[in-house]
Amino acid sequence: MENTKNKKIIIANWKMNPETFSEARELFNAVKKETRKLENIEVVIAPPALWLAQLKINDNDNIELGAQNMHWEEKGAFTGEISPIMLKDAMVKYVILGHSERRINFGETDEMVNAKILAAFKNKLTPILCIGETFEEKKEEKTQDVFKKQINNAFVDITEYEIEANKIFIVYEPIWAIGSGFTPAFDDILSARLLIKKILAGLYGRRVADKVPVLYGGSVSVQNAKDIINKGGMDGLLVGGASIKAGEFINIIRAVAN
Ligand code: PEP
Numbered sequence: 001m002e003n004t005k006n007k008k009i010i011i012a013n014w015k016m017n018p019e020t021f022s023e024a025r026e027l028f029n030a031v032k033k034e035t036r037k038l039e040n041i042e043v044v045i046a047p048p049a050l051w052l053a054q055l056k057i058n059d060n061d062n063i064e065l066g067a068q069n070m071h072w073e074e075k076g077a078f079t080g081e082i083s084p085i086m087l088k089d090a091m092v093k094y095v096i097l098g099h100s101e102r103r104i105n106f107g108e109t110d111e112m113v114n115a116k117i118l119a120a121f122k123n124k125l126t127p128i129l130c131i132g133e134t135f136e137e138k139k140e141e142k143t144q145d146v147f148k149k150q151i152n153n154a155f156v157d158i159t160e161y162e163i164e165a166n167k168i169f170i171v172y173e174p175i176w177a178i179g180s181g182f183t184p185a186f187d188d189i190l191s192a193r194l195l196i197k198k199i200l201a202g203l204y205g206r207r208v209a210d211k212v213p214v215l216y217g218g219s220v221s222v223q224n225a226k227d228i229i230n231k232g233g234m235d236g237l238l239v240g241g242a243s244i245k246a247g248e249f250i251n252i253i254r255a256v257a258n
Contacts, residue, residue: 010042010237011171031253039062070125088125113154171214171238213236222255
């Protein structure tokens, strides 16, 4: 698997932003320019699907494209959906799956997430699987149960050989931290990482679990980015709001790179 322990991953989830393609291109080009200088960071930009095929990456650019979602079927009568084959054709390498906004607002179930991971593997796309608890679940100390359910269900019918043959990232995104300005304590982020690794080890053994990078997402900023990596023990970050401001996102990249 390609991602080494030293190479940190920073994913930009632009969600339904910015408003126009010219703004998107400007933001993309600014980040792309910055990443050319970096060797210890892998940057993935996940713009709205409409622009995936238009944002151009050259051979010497150290940046990749990710989709924010996809359907599990390869083609057919699925109005409004985008297939893994279409993403491959647009040179997309990554796909965010199971984001809480899709689970909550669009009824995406664990079973759908599982079908999408299987489809991503089949088409050599790297899934970025998002998991995380609500504030109520946190208060009721149900975080462990939520992780177990979301991971066990997401990995149904996926063998250890498939995990080894493909790349997959898991992102811990506490739902209460997304867009709120609040983040868990660094110790809690570290505990979340260890719990995710433990659940994976239960399914596939420690050796395979060690190969799955675990990232953090939720109100990442220039102020906390480096500590989330160092004190929270994370392999990377998924950045929402701060990723659509070129200067702020570039500063997050620099903070992690240095
Ligand atoms: C997200 O929704 O994936 C996210 C990380 O958002 P934010 O950084 O804005 O909290």
